[in-house]
Amino acid sequence: MVWTTLITNTAYLSGLLTLDYSLKKHNSKYPLVALYTDTFPPEGHAALEARGIPKQRIEYLLPKVGKDYSNDPRFYDCWSKLAPFSLVEYERVVQLDSDMMALQNMDELMEMELDAPEVGGKGKRVFAAGHACVCNPLKKKHYPADWVPENCAFTSQHNTPDEAQTTGPPPDTSPLGFMNGGLQVVNPSSTVYQLILDYLSSDAAIDLDFADQSLLSDLFKNRWVPLPYIYNALKTLRWEGVHPQIWRDDKVKNMHYILAPKPWNEMNEKGEFIGKDETHGWTASLAIRDIGEQTKPSTIALQDKSTMHYETSFLSELNAQVDTLYSVQIPNIRTTSNGNFRTQVPETPPVPRENLVTAATVGSFWFGYNNPELFQIGVFSTPYCSTVNLTLIQETTMASSLTFVISLADWLVNAVFEPLITAPLYLISLYFQQFSLAQTLIYDKETSVLGMLFGLGLIRRINGFLSDRILNNWNSDAYDWTKEVVVVTGGSSGIGELVTQDLCRRGISVAIVDIVKPKYEIGKTAQFFQCDLSKHADIADTCANIRNAMGHPTILLNNAGIACGKPLLDTEYHEYHAMFDINTIAHFYLVKNFLPNMIQNNHGHIITICSMASFVTIPLNVSYSQAKSSALAFHEGLSQEIRHIYGAKKVRTSIFHPSWIDTPMTKFLTTAKNWNEPTLKANEVADSIVKCILEGRSKRVFLPGSYAWAATIKGWPSWVQEALRNRGASMVRALQRGGYAGEEE
Structure with missing residues (x-):
């Protein structure tokens, strides 16, 4: 006999560790077995092994007919919670959700009467579970219309609260007869499991709004044993206006922290509870009371x-x-x-x-110039980087000289083609055309150098005007910065940190989304949300947390990214996969969560930090360029769909293509003896992003601006394209000789 819990990613790892500890704390005789799928990462396995928690692999279950759970992506994982029915090596399995915490011993669930396995799912006691609360207290619009208090089984116990502590309402009390899948008491049976698999393979699965619990409620309608709420005490039952009439703190045996936020999201680094839901504080109290027992x-x-x-x-x-x-x-x-x-x-x-140094930037090479991207990595230390902060590197190198030259060139180009400068000069030269210098400049009125520059500058202005109007659908939109909410992924360090701090200084609300916590003191208008952007369930929970805590975001800055500077054959599968998970697929999941509200209000802005690597791929940079090219395609397609499919013509989309950026992460490159590439300053990039946010206009930005021609490279003759790539390859070899790109000292 065992307790089991499903774990597919690290988003619920804190909850699993809490659950295991709480069961042991209350002297359960039975072990908790972690049922993991192939999506569970190595660091998660390591944490389980360190705590001595047994684990068992199961298949990741999905129905044959896919249902869209974009409003609640967590349900994609929930199908695998049906696996305990297949664990016939155990006489009894009690499946618990990983966001539960035992408050009392509940070993009696191992002994309660259920149908024997040989009954094959035809009896009246196939499994035991608690009722679902169908009151929909958060008024989620995508929930069924009949999920209202009058249809909730717990409502029937308001007048008999003492009975509610020991007895669950019969399954047919509510017209819905719906169970909650958080706790299931099961006698594993191959026959019952096959019935479940057959149902998963049928077309009926498309109508299962709540995944596993919908399936069990339908397949075994009114043939399951109802448990009293104390074994699956949904935290919402305690809320005012839900079912406080039946709730008794001292009777609850097992808390279920459904919905976001989770308790571990509302504790600071000292383990202190900083949230609003009192039941979340019980988790912190358990930790503080028993600190040191597990040390x-x-x-x-x-x-x-x-x-x-x-x-x-x-x-x-x-x-x-x-x-x-x-x-x-x-x-x-x-x-x-x-x-x-x-x-x-x-x-x-x-x-x-x-x-330790946390996430900052990483780049890819383009025409000998590296193109960075903020990247979401873990804490690390290198011989080149240690105890550094975000102070900009001041060393005078060849790279800084080249950067100055490019900046000067940008300024000169803008000046030469600025009609407000060339027009007065042209008029003055016409007036003084009798002088030799003027005659040198002007051969006739039609072909004068200044006249030509003025004309080209005017065309440039008109081109910019048309681009701005087309990108913004010939309209404007007003932003109220006291109400806007900006989501910054990768906001704990690097460019994301600078953007966040700038916005906070302006009093703008910012949701920082990162896998590591900020090392800097965040502003009063910012909140941190820990999230592994490679995992869609983690993203879904984080998005829900943001909406609950700050309201619907109106601006999404897809800034986080990763890079892996390895040859293709040296790149591991998980490294290649992670490149797309974070650099592209995370954009999709975030947009999926936040765009609907922007469309509904015809107001919002989605900004993608891409790279020059979108246009040119060179050695050691294949996966990064692939992912960034994909991000560019996603941005372009998203812009079109917002305009033509959803008709939300005031929802903006912008994209940035920066070159190499000078940050502490890249210090070991930018100070290398073979490094001679022009490099942007981090604050320059951050300032440009903040300006784009504040203007509320769709933009296509190249940094530096003189690199805009990179977008045309694909149309150049092949020999020119290859010459550019070959120059990048030569630089890679030079840096390898200087100790970069994986070479050992």
């Missing part, structure tokens, strides 16, 4: 060559997953992403936490 040194193996050493307690594991570990040992690292990328780690003392 012991541990070693977690993340990958074949990477090791993470830490000393932790229940509190630190609860408060976050990997990034709260007290110290990390990853010297001599070249590329990493929270243990996902291969590293080379000798046995040396751990790096102190205060010496």
Whole structure:
């Protein structure tokens, strides 16, 4: 007999650790087994192993006919919660959601009477579960219209609260007869499981609004045993206006923290509760009361060559997953992403936490110039970077000289083709055309140099005017910055940090979305939301948290990204996959969550930070360029659909293509003896992004502006294109000789 819980990603890892601890705390005789799918990452396995939590692989279940769960993406994972019916090696399985916490011993569930496996799902006690609350207290529009208090089984117990502590309403009490899948008591049976699989393979699955719990409620209608609410105490039952009439704090045996936010999202680094829901504070109280009981040194193996050493307690594991570990040992690292990328780690003392460097920028090469992207990685330390902050690098190098030259060239081009400058000069030259200098400049009125520059400048102005009007559908929109909410992914450091701080200084609300917590003090108008952008369930929960805490976002800055500077054959599958998960697919999930409200209000702005690598691909940069090209295509298609499919012509879309950016992350490159490439300053890029946000206009931005011609490269003769790529390849080889791109010292 076992407790089981499903885990598919690290978003619920804190909850699982809490659940395991709470069961042991209340002296359960039975172990908790983590049922994991192939989507569960190595760092998650390492955390389970460190705590001694047994685990078992299961298949990721999905119905044959897919249903759109974009409003609640968590339901895609929920199908796999049906797996306990197949675990015939156990006499009894009690499936628990990972966002639960035991408050009392409930081993009696292992002994309650259910149909024997040989009954094959034909009896009246196929499984046991608690009722779902169908009151829809958050008034979610996509929930069924009949999910109202009068149809809720718990409403029938308002007049008999004492009975509600020991008895669940019969399944047919409510016209819906709907169970909640958070806790299921099961006698595993191959026959019953086959019935479930057959139902999953039928066309009926398309009508299952709530995944596994809809299936079980329909397939075994009124043939399940109702448990009293105390075993699956949905936190919303306690809320005023829901079912406080039956709730008794001292009777609850198992809390279920349904909906967002989760308790671990409302605790600070000290383990202190900072949220509003009192029941979330019970989790913090459990941690504080038992601090030290679980404290012991541990070693977690993340990958074949990477090791993470830490000393932790229940509190630190609860408060976050990997990034709260007290110290990390990853010297001599070249590329990493929270243990996902291969590293080379000798046995040396751990790096102190205060010496760790978090996410900043990474680049790709273009025509010998590197093109950066903010990138979402884990804490790390290198021989080149240690105890550095966001102070801009001041070293005088060849790169800074080239940067100055390019900036000067940009200024000269803008001046030469500025009609407000050339027009007066042209008129003056006409007046003084009798002088030799004027005659040199002017051969006749039609072909004068100044006249030509004025004409070209005027055409340039008209071109810019038309581009702006076309991109913005010939309309304008007003922004109320006291009400707008800006989401900045990768906002904990680098360009994202600078953008966030600038917006906060202006009093604008900002939701910082990142896998690591900001090291800087965030402004009063900002909130941090921890999220692994490679996992859609994590994104869905985070988006819900943002909406609950700050309202619907009106501006989305897709800024986070990763890069992996490896040859194709040296790149691991998970590295390649992560490149697209974060650099492109995360854009889709975020847009899927936030765009509908923008369309409904015909107001919003989606900004994509792309790269010059969208246009040219060179060695060691294939996966990054692929992903950025995909992000560019996504931006262009999204712009068209917003305009033509959804008709939301005041919803803006902008894209940035920066070149190489000078940040602490790139210091080991920009200070290398072979580095001679022009480099942008981080504040220049951030200022340009903030300006775009404040103007509320769709834009296509190249940084520096003189690189805009890069967009035309694909139409050039092949020999010219290859010459440009070959120059980039030559620079890669030069940097390798100088100790970059994976070369060991």
